[in-house]
Amino acid sequence: MTTAPMTDVIIVGAGPIGMTLALDLASRGVRSTIIEKTDGGIETPKLGLVSIRSMEVLRRLGLSDYVRKTVFKRDYGLSMVYCTSIAGYFLGRIPYPSLNDQPTVEESPETKWRCSQIFLNPMLHERVRANRLITLRKLTRFDRFEEKEDHVVVHMTDEASGEAGSLSAAYLIGCDGAGSNVRRQLGIEMSGRKKLDYSVAMFFRSAALSSSHGMGDAERYFVMDDKGWWGNISAMDGLELWRLTVVTNSESEVQAVVADADNWIRRALGTDAIAFELISALPWRRSELIADNFQSARVLLAGDSAHTMSPTGGFGMNTGIGDVDNLGWKLAAVLQGWAGPALLGSYTAERHPIAVRNSAASTHNYLQLKSVSQCEGIAEDTLEGEATRERVGAMITAATETEWETLGIHLGYRYEDSPVIVADGSGAPEDHSRWYTPTARPGHRAPHRWISGGQPNGLSILDLFGRGFVLLRLGKEPVACERLADVALKREIPLRVIDLDDAETAALYERRLVLVRPDGHVAWRGDVQPADPEAIWAVVTGRSGTA
Structure with missing residues (x-):
């Protein structure tokens, strides 16, 4: 070389x-x-x-x-199922549709x-x-x-x-x-938590698992015993490829699980009637660092x-x-x-x-899974066992729902106190893991609106962003922006000025002028162009500390 x-x-x-x-x-x-x-x-x-x-x-x-x-099999259901094993007792289900039936989301052009x-x-x-x-x-x-x-x-x-x-x-x-x-x-x-647990990911093939049981389709099957959740089977293609994750507490335990991977898969399946082929077993450490x-x-x-x-x-x-x-x-x-x-x-x-x-x-989310631990008798074929399963099923589905409803995590993040964002003093919406509040407040992802059409082939306002800065002029009568544009031209900063007269978009973005970065985050906004456009561009392009 x-x-x-x-x-x-x-x-x-x-x-x-x-x-x-x-x-x-x-x-x-x-x-x-x-x-x-x-x-x-x-x-x-x-x-x-x-x-x-x-x-x-x-x-x-x-x-x-x-x-x-x-x-991925488009009509395979993506629910979350909780059970004692695939062939064992059903505990609960959080229903979710297949990819074919996945609903659109009004806050995004994508799903x-x-x-x-x-x-x-x-x-x-x-x-x-x-x-x-x-x-x-x-x-x-x-x-x-x-x-x-x-x-x-x-x-x-x-x-x-x-x-x-x-x-x-x-x-x-x-x-x-x-x-x-x-x-x-x-x-x-x-910095953080070096060890939450030691886990093993077992990749295996089983065409029978997609149909030969009564639990129904699921993106993930969570398996529980007397001590609570110990593993889950995840669908990799909705057809025949799966991954079983088994959680342990130590490196010595995790190596023992790797060595006995076939039997752990059989335990999760709960039967010898579902044929499978182990492809690989990978030990790993769960952490928050x-x-x-x-x-x-x-x-x-x-x-x-x-x-x-x-x-x-x-x-x-x-x-x-x-x-x-x-x-x-x-x-x-x-x-x-x-x-x-x-x-x-x-x-x-x-x-x-x-x-x-x-x-x-x-x-x-991990600790919520681990929070339901008093499950003694969960697999017993008795009235007490049935009562335990009903109680545990209700508890585990309620405890883990936050893991699946996370639109706020994915769309609601914002760059507070960034040295290259010009804050406007407006209040921030709650940073909630589940709920997302669209806002064009500086530092936030610019909110989606359809400019024309809709899913799957429409033009979103997000499609305007990416190659350089975009200055949106919003409202029926566009306000002046020549000073901002002239400085960008002089500094060779890539900028497009785009006029949008839709009233709902103007209301959503809250200001007449909104400057959006190439990553789709709002860099600055105002109702009139700034008195010192040089200072604005200096901040958002990293040439100055303040505007």
């Missing part, structure tokens, strides 16, 4: 976060090289949900339709989508391979980096040949997971390298996609010369609080 020419950005890790970041950068004309130590195959799938906000991000990249085309990592990764890989601005180096081990004043040198090794080499870039992004070597070399510590800082001057962290969280709620990968949405445009802006270093420096200030928030919500 020889030293290659300098690229713009080096990304360590070709998981969903690394590949999506490369595609985001490419959409902005930025070259990247992805270094991946494996061949890219997925031995045990971890993620299974692409959230509604992640689907909005992928929509901007032209990828949301590709996600919807991945493998969440069931998509396992075994299908998401190959889809992203195909798009990465087809993009001329992205170079993917698989079976290449990241060894170390040298951070210089104006670039980063990455040293790596070809795993097949053992040959060492190096590559230079303006920036290095660590998307290399919870055990991130990039983070470790930066010397950044992680946030990196104390997400960056140095030229090396940044995204995804699990910056934050880990329990999968209860499906926030992990989707929080990482939020990192990409925040980081991609900032890297491009600095590389293209129209933003100052403070813009990139705002990455930690904006994303760290969101990681803390989402990780805490994930832990809350």
Whole structure:
């Protein structure tokens, strides 16, 4: 391996976060090289949900339709079922429809989508391979980096040949997971809960499980015994691929579970009549950890390298996609010369609080699952056992409903106290995990409205955002904005001015002028253009501290 020419950005890790970041950068004309130590195959799938906000991000990249085309049985019901085993006693159900019958959401042009990592990764890989601005180096081990004043040198090794080499870039992004070597070399510590439990993910195949039982279709079957919840079976394709997660309390226990994986699957099934084939068993540690800082001057962290969280709620990968949405445009802006270093420096200030928030919500969901523990006699065929099952079923469904109703988590996050947002002094709506209140308050995601049509092929106001700044002029009689536009032109800041005269949109956005960033978050708003537009642009592009 020889030293290659300098690229713009080096990304360590070709998981969903690394590949999506490369595609985001490419959409902005930025070259990247992805270094991946494996061949890219997925031995045990971890993620299974692409959230509604992640689907909005992928929509901007032209990828949301590709996600919807991945493998999952469209008419397979996605309820949450609680039981003593698949062949055992039914405890409760939280009903949810299939993908075919999933209702639209008035707050977004998209819907969440069931998509396992075994299908998401190959889809992203195909798009990465087809993009001329992205170079993917698989079976290449990241060894170390040298951070210089104006670039980063990455040293790596070809795993097949053992040959060492190096590559230079303006920036290095660590998307290399919870055990991130990039983070470790930066010397950044992680804070939070190191161990919630030790778990095992067992990936298995069973066509019979999709039909040969009386529990009905479910996205997830939660299995309980006398001590409470001990595991769950998740549908990976609604056809024949499944993942059983078993929770334990120690590393020694988790290794014993791995060694006895077949019997644990039989225990969850509750019968020998449902045939299955074990594909893999992966031990892992459940944690709630946030990196104390997400960056140095030229090396940044995204995804699990910056934050880990329990999968209860499906926030992990989707929080990482939020990192990409925040980081991609900032890297491009600095590389293209129209933003100052403070813009990139705002990455930690904006994303760290969101990681803390989402990780805490994930832990809350996990503890709710664990909260129903007095279940003695739950599997007894007696009147007392029946009473226990009725009581436990009511308790566990009530305790875990918050895990499935999380629109506020996905759409309601906001960048409070950001150094590159111009606050307007307005009050913030409650940051509720379930309920989302649309608002164009600075720092928030600009709210969705249909400009024309509707799902599935209509034009949303969100479709206007992504490539540069957008200045919305709202109302029947557009107000003057020439001073703002002239400064943007002079500073070579990409800006489009768009007039929308719809009264409901104007009422939703609350101001006559609303400046929206490339990531769809509101940067500034007002009823007239500011007296000092230079100061506004200085703040939102990271060239000044205050407006």
